[in-house]
Amino acid sequence: MNDTKYLNVINKKITYLPKNKRKYQNIKYNFEKILNYKEYKKIIQKLNLSKYIKVAIIGKSIDQRNVYSLEIGNGENIILFDAGTHAREVANPLFLLKYCIDLINKLEKKQKELNNIKLIIVPLVNPDGYDAVLFGPKSINNKKLHIYKKRNLINFNTYKANSNGVDINRNFPSQHSGLHYRKYLSQNVSYKPSLGYEDFYSGYQLGSEEETQALIYLFNKYIYNIKVYITLHSAGRLIYSGKPNLSNVFNNNSLKLAKYISKINNYLIYDKNEEEVGNGTDGTSTDYLSELASGFKFSTITGRLSADSYKAPNIKNAHNIGIVTLETLEDITFNIKKIKAEYYNKKFEKLFNKIIELYYI
Ligand SMILES: [Zn+2]
Numbered sequence: 001m002n003d004t005k006y007l008n009v010i011n012k013k014i015t016y017l018p019k020n021k022r023k024y025q026n027i028k029y030n031f032e033k034i035l036n037y038k039e040y041k042k043i044i045q046k047l048n049l050s051k052y053i054k055v056a057i058i059g060k061s062i063d064q065r066n067v068y069s070l071e072i073g074n075g076e077n078i079i080l081f082d083a084g085t086h087a088r089e090v091a092n093p094l095f096l097l098k099y100c101i102d103l104i105n106k107l108e109k110k111q112k113e114l115n116n117i118k119l120i121i122v123p124l125v126n127p128d129g130y131d132a133v134l135f136g137p138k139s140i141n142n143k144k145l146h147i148y149k150k151r152n153l154i155n156f157n158t159y160k161a162n163s164n165g166v167d168i169n170r171n172f173p174s175q176h177s178g179l180h181y182r183k184y185l186s187q188n189v190s191y192k193p194s195l196g197y198e199d200f201y202s203g204y205q206l207g208s209e210e211e212t213q214a215l216i217y218l219f220n221k222y223i224y225n226i227k228v229y230i231t232l233h234s235a236g237r238l239i240y241s242g243k244p245n246l247s248n249v250f251n252n253n254s255l256k257l258a259k260y261i262s263k264i265n266n267y268l269i270y271d272k273n274e275e276e277v278g279n280g281t282d283g284t285s286t287d288y289l290s291e292l293a294s295g296f297k298f299s300t301i302t303g304r305l306s307a308d309s310y311k312a313p314n315i316k317n318a319h320n321i322g323i324v325t326l327e328t329l330e331d332i333t334f335n336i337k338k339i340k341a342e343y344y345n346k347k348f349e350k351l352f353n354k355i356i357e358l359y360y361i
Contacts, residue, residue, distance in 0.1 A: 001173055001207035003300040009213045010220040017048045017055040024049040024108055027101045031340035034090060036139070037065055037131045040097065040124060044068055047100060052107040052114075058122070059214025062163040063142050065127035067214040070100055072107075072121070073114035077359045078225040081352075082122040082215065083232035085168050085285065086160040087129025088196075088332050091339040092232035095328070096123040098343065099352050117359045118225070122218070125211050128163040132156060134334065146193045155196035158332075162211055165193020169233075170202035170283040171212040173304035174291050176245070177283030178202045182276070189280040202283050206304055219289050226293070227359055228257060229323045231285050234332055237265075237346075240325040242272030243290050247315050250294055250323075257322030264354060265346040267326070286323050293321045 001009075027046055029035075035043070048055045052072055059067040083092030100121055106112040124130055128147065131139040137151035146165040147154065161167050170177065180189070190199035203209055207216060219226070241258035242251040251272050258269045276282075291305045294315050299306035307315055329342050342348075 001205055001303050003298065003303075006173075006207065006298050009207070009216050012217055014056050014058050014217070017045070017057070019048065022049050024051075024104075026105050026108070029098060029101050031094065031098065031336055031343065034134060034334065034336050034339070035094065035097070036135055037124075037127045040093070040127075041066065043097060043101065044070070047104055050104045050108055052104055053100075058218055059210050061126065061128045062210055063128040063140050063145060065131075067122065067125060067127065067211060069218060070121045070123070072100070072103065072119040073117050075115065075117035075359075076225055077116060077227045078118045078120055078222050079228045079356060079359060080120045080218070080222070080226050081230050081232065082125055082285070084124035084126055084130055085211075085231065086233060087126055087133045087162070088157065088159055089232075089234040090130060090134060090334060091234055091329055091342065093124040093130065094339060095232065095343055095348050096121050099349060102349060114356070117356055119356060120218070120222070122215070125215065126162050126168055129159060129161060132163075133159050150193070150195060153195050157196070158198070159194065159196035161194040161196075161201065162209055164203070164209065165195075165201055166203040166209050167194060167200045168209055168211045169285060170200050170281060171206060171209050172216070172283045172285055172288035173206035173298070174283055174287035175296060175305050175307065176277050176287070177206050177304055178280065179278060179282065180280040182278045184279060186276070186279045186281045200281055206283065215285055216288070219292055223292055226289070227321055228355060229286070229289055229321065230355070231325050233325055233327050234329045235327040236330060237267045238270055238327040239267050240270045240275065240286070240327070241323070242275060243277070243287065244272045244275055245277055246290055246294050250290060250321070253320055253322045254324055258324050260354070260358070261324065261326065261351060264351045265348075267346075284325075286325055290323050293323070
């Protein structure tokens with residue numbers, strides 16, 4: 001992306017949902033069903049009635065759905081969660097929403113307090129993909145979009161991309177996004193919009209997608225306050241932590257966070273040695289935020305983040321930050337019973353609470 005566009009993204013004005021005088025009422029949701037976007041939106045509007053939450057619209061999806069961020073607590077240290085970047089991974093948006101509902105219910109009843117931290121949750125980064133995978137392409141409003149036009153060719157059971165067929169998690173302008181300099185190119189790399197067969201298309205330009213830009217905005221706004229970033233995906237109960245191109249301090253912090261999580265849910269940890277750089281599949285949200293936190297700056301020449309010098313990168317940590325990708329579930333599933341079972345069996349409420357407690361002191 002060019003620098004004008006980049007500056008527009010990080011300086012954009014966002015809106016918070018207005019507060020009205022209606023009283024908050026206890027919300028009930030216990031995985032009775034998979035919610036569609038409209039139902040999800042309704043719950044967020046109900047959550048907004050609580051004085052303990054601020055709801056921002058940090059962007060609009062390509063098909064004009066809201067990308068919400070939910071802010072709970074007023075502390076300086078920020079714990080950031082997101083989910084639903086990949087369309088088919090429908091469990092995690094429900095996990096985060098369920099957690100928010102229970103948390104706000106408890107705060108309202110004074111059964112819980114939050115000190116010193118601000119929780120920021122983006123439950124659904126890719127709402128178009130989410131609706132299309134669950135409820136079919138007819139749920140897309142703009143019939144000119146790739147996801148609708150190619151509906152007869154797309155495999156919606158495995159579709160990960162947004163309405164333009166772009167894998168948002170390959171679209172971030174990190175230093176190595178889309179670059180290929182290893183011996184082999186990942187077989188998943190694709191140069192055209194996704195049809196849902198493990199074909200990762202990173203877009204016509206880095207940072208091109210509205211959903212990507214919503215997160216770029218958030219990351220930049222809070223870069224000096226974010227202490228933990230956990231992005232939820234679903235690929236078999238794993239925790240990815242670490243980046244081979246970044247500092248030991250960064251990698252140790254992230255590994256520490258991964259171990260802390262694994263102690264609770266027994267997910268397998270992958271450290272920096274399992275992470276691939278330069279096989280064409282970079283450009284994830286964790287690549288981007290890790291580099292931003294390590295002091296990388298946007299280069300007007302390359303249109304992406306860059307270390308100070310290519311020859312001898314001077315990579316310092318901006319601050320202590322732990323970043324992991326949390327891959328939930330054994331397999332991708334649209335079965336609400338299985339989704340509910342994972343939430344309870346793997347103790348997600350406890351897990352999220354414990355992560356918040358990390359920063360109480
Ligand atoms: Zn994913």
